[in-house]
Amino acid sequence: xxSVSQHNHHxxxxxxxxxxxxxxYSYGGTVNLFWYVQYxxxxxxxxxxxxSGDPLVxxxxxxxxxxxxxxxxxxxxxxxxxxxxxxxxxxxxxxYGQNFVFGPGTRLSVLP
Amino acid sequence: EAQVTQNPRYLITVTGKKLTVTCSxxxxxxxxxxxxxxxxxxxxxxxxxxxxxxxxxGDVPEGYKVSxxxxxxxxxxxxSPSPNQTSLxxxxxxxxxxGYNEQFFGPGTRLTVL
Numbered sequence: 001x002x003s004v005s006q007h008n009h010h011x012x013x014x015x016x017x018x019x020x021x022x023x024x025y026s027y028g029g030t031v032n033l034f035w036y037v038q039y040x041x042x043x044x045x046x047x048x049x050x051x052s053g054d055p056l057v058x059x060x061x062x063x064x065x066x067x068x069x070x071x072x073x074x075x076x077x078x079x080x081x082x083x084x085x086x087x088x089x090x091x092x093x094x095x096y097g098q099n100f101v102f103g104p105g106t107r108l109s110v111l112p
Numbered sequence: 113e114a115q116v117t118q119n120p121r122y123l124i125t126v127t128g129k130k131l132t133v134t135c136s137x138x139x140x141x142x143x144x145x146x147x148x149x150x151x152x153x154x155x156x157x158x159x160x161x162x163x164x165x166x167x168x169x170g171d172v173p174e175g176y177k178v179s180x181x182x183x184x185x186x187x188x189x190x191x192s193p194s195p196n197q198t199s200l201x202x203x204x205x206x207x208x209x210x211g212y213n214e215q216f217f218g219p220g221t222r223l224t225v226l
Contacts, residue, residue, distance in 0.1 A: 001171070004154075006154075009152070034214070042219075043202060043217040043218060043219050043220055044155075044202065044204075044217045045217075046214040046215075049214060090154055090155065092155075098143060098160055098162060098168070098208075099157060099160070099170060099171070100145070100157055100215065101157070101171070102147075102154040102155040102156070103154050104152055104153055104154040105152075105154045
C-alpha cells in the first residue's frame with residue numbers, strides 16, 4: 001500500500017526565513033499529489049495540487065511545490081515565511097483508486 | 113455557502129455506548145470520506161463512498177460503520193466505541209472525476225471515549 005513520509009515533525013523558523021518541507025511517497029505510477037494546511041483549531045485547506053504537466057506547482061499564499069518523479073518527492077517551499085504561516089502541513093497522495101493517503105504532518109512554528 | 117458540516121463537534125462518551133457522527137455536504141459531490149487524525153499519524157482514511165449505496169473500506173475501518181442512503185449525507189457509526197477510538201474525525205467530499213478536484217473538509221468532531 002502507498003505510504004507517505006514527511007521529513008520533519010516540527011520546524012521552527014523566524015519570520016522572513018525560507019521554508020522547505022519534505023514529502024516522499026513510497027511507489028510510483030500515476031499519482032495525484034497534494035499539500036494541505038491546518039491552522040490551529042481549523043479543518044484542512046488545500047494549498048496546492050499536482051496532477052500532470054509542469055512539475056513546479058504554485059499554490060495559494062506564496063507556496064509552491066516541486067514534483068520530482070525519480071525521487072518520489074513533492075517538497076513544499078516558500079521563500080519568506082510569515083507568522084501567520086504557523087500551522088500543521090500535510091502531504092497527501094492519491095494513486096489508482098480513491099484512497100487518499102496522508103503523511104504524518106509537519107508542524108511549523110514561525111517566530112515573530 | 114459551499115460547505116461540509118459535521119455534528120456534533122465535540123462528544124464525550126463511554127465504552128460500548130453506540131454513537132453516530134453525522135456529515136452533510138451541500139455541493140452535490142458524489143464522493144465522501146471519513147478520516148481520523150491522531151498525533152504523529154496524520155489523517156487515516158476510515159471509509160469512503162463513491163456514490164449512494166456504494167461504500168468502501170479505507171485504511172482503518174475496524175470498529176466503524178458507514179451508510180450512504182442519500183447523496184448529501186454520510187454518517188459514521190461506532191456500534192461499540194472503545195478508548196482507542198478517541199480521536200479527531202474529519203469528513204470530506206469531492207466530485208468524482210479522476211480526483212482532479214480537491215477534497216473539502218468538515219470542521220472536525222473531537223471524540224473522547226472513556
